[in-house]
Amino acid sequence: MNDKFLSIDSYMQKIDYWLPYPSTKKELVLERLKAEITEAIQDTEKKDPVQAFGDPYQVAKDVSSGQDWHIQRSSYSDRVMAFMIDTFIQMIGILAGVFIWLRTVLTTNYFAIGSSRSQIVIALVTLFFFLVPYILVWNVGYFIFFEKVTSKTPGKALLGLTVCDVSGVRITWSQAIIRNLTKTEAFILLFEVIIGIVQKTDFQRPLDIVANTIVIRERFKNPVREHSTN
Amino acid sequence: MSNLDRWEAGYRKGFAKPTILQILLDEGESYPYKLTKQIPKRTQGMLTMASSNIYPILKELKDEGLIRVTEEKERKVMYGLTKEGQSFLTELQESLTEFLNIMLANFSNEIKRMKEDE
Numbered sequence: 004m005n006d007k008f009l010s011i012d013s014y015m016q017k018i019d020y021w022l023p024y025p026s027t028k029k030e031l032v033l034e035r036l037k038a039e040i041t042e043a044i045q046d047t048e049k050k051d052p053v054q055a056f057g058d059p060y061q062v063a064k065d066v067s068s069g070q071d072w073h074i075q076r077s078s079y080s081d082r083v084m085a086f087m088i089d090t091f092i093q094m095i096g097i098l099a100g101v102f103i104w105l106r107t108v109l110t111t112n113y114f115a116i117g118s119s120r121s122q123i124v125i126a127l128v129t130l131f132f133f134l135v136p137y138i139l140v141w142n143v144g145y146f147i148f149f150e151k152v153t154s155k156t157p158g159k160a161l162l163g164l165t166v167c168d169v170s171g172v173r174i175t176w177s178q179a180i181i182r183n184l185t186k187t188e189a190f191i192l193l194f195e196v197i198i199g200i201v202q203k204t205d206f207q208r209p210l211d212i213v214a215n216t217i218v219i220r221e222r223f224k225n226p227v228r229e230h231s232t233n
Numbered sequence: 234m235s236n237l238d239r240w241e242a243g244y245r246k247g248f249a250k251p252t253i254l255q256i257l258l259d260e261g262e263s264y265p266y267k268l269t270k271q272i273p274k275r276t277q278g279m280l281t282m283a284s285s286n287i288y289p290i291l292k293e294l295k296d297e298g299l300i301r302v303t304e305e306k307e308r309k310v311m312y313g314l315t316k317e318g319q320s321f322l323t324e325l326q327e328s329l330t331e332f333l334n335i336m337l338a339n340f341s342n343e344i345k346r347m348k349e350d351e
Binding site: 034039040 | 264265266270283284285286287288289291292307308309310
C-alpha cells in the first residue's frame with residue numbers, strides 16, 4: 004500500500020466521522036465517493052485529497068445534503084420520551100453523588116475533631132464544593148457530552164433518534180452547548196417546546212434554530228423514498 | 234473578495250442547474266465528478282464548482298424529476314435526463330434566451346448612451 008492510498012483512507016475516515024449514521028446506511032455512498040476522490044487525485048496529480056477534493060467537513064456536508072438521511076424529523080413526543088429516560092438516568096447519577104457525599108460526611112472524622120458542629124460545617128463545605136458542582140455538571144454536561152461524542156444521549160439512542168446539524172452532519176461542541184442551555188430547567192425546556200409548536204418550526208426548538216441543529220429519526224417510520232446515491 | 238466578485242458569484246450560481254441539464258442533454262449521461270470537470274470547460278471557466286458541491290444540486294434535480302440515475306459503472310453513479318427534464322430544458326432555454334436578450338439589449342443601450350455622453 005502506498006502513501007497516497009493511506010491518505011485517502013484517513014481522509015475517508017474524517018468524512019465518515021462527520022456523518023452520524025449507521026455504517027450500513029453510508030457504506031455504499033462512501034465507497035462511491037472514494038472512487039470519485041481517487042479519480043480526482045489522479046486527475047489533478049495532487050497527492051493530498053484535501054487539495055484534490057476539498058475539506059472533509061465540507062465534503063461530508065455536501066454528501067449528506069445529497070441524501071435523504073436526515074429528512075425525517077423526530078416528533079416532540081419521541082423527544083420528550085427520550086428526555087424522560089435521560090432524566091431517569093441522570094437521577095440515578097445524582098442519587099449516587101448524594102450517596103457518596105453522605106457517606107463521606109457521615110463516616111469521615113475530619114481532623115479528628117468529631118464534634119457534630121464541625122461535621123455540619125464540613126457537610127456544607129463539601130456540599131458547596133462537591134455536590135452542587137457535580138449536579139450542575141452532570142445535568143448539563145450529560146447532554147452536551149453524549150450529543151457531541153455519540154450524536155445521541157442514551158435516551159435518544161433507545162428511541163432511535165440522532166442529533167445533527169441541519170445539513171445532516173455531526174454537531175460541533177459549540178452547537179451541543181447552545182442547544183442544551185435550557186436542559187437545566189424542565190420548565191424552561193417545556194416553554195421552549197411550546198414556542199416551537201406554536202411557531203411551527205418543523206420540530207426545532209428555539210435553541211435548535213440558534214444552534215442550527217435538528218433531531219432526526221434513524222429509522223424511518225414510513226419509507227419516504229428510495230435513497231439516492233449521490 | 235471584491236464587490237464585483239460577490240455579484241458575479243451570485244448571478245453565475247443561478248446558471249449551475251441549467252448548465253448541468255445542458256451537459257446531460259449533450260452527453261447523454263455523466264457522473265458527479267465528471268460533471269464538475271465539464272462545467273468549467275463548457276462555460277469557459279465562468280462557472281466552476283468544488284467537487285462535492287454538485288451532490289446537493291443533483292439531489293435537487295433528481296427530486297424535481299428532471300434527472301435520474303441511469304446505471305452504475307465501476308462504482309460511479311451515472312445520471313441522465315428524464316423525459317420531463319428534456320422538455321423542461323427546452324422551455325428553460327427559450328425562457329433564458331428571451332431573458333438574456335432583453336437584459337443584453339438593455340445593458341448595451343445603456344453602454345452606448347454612456348459612450349455618446351462622453
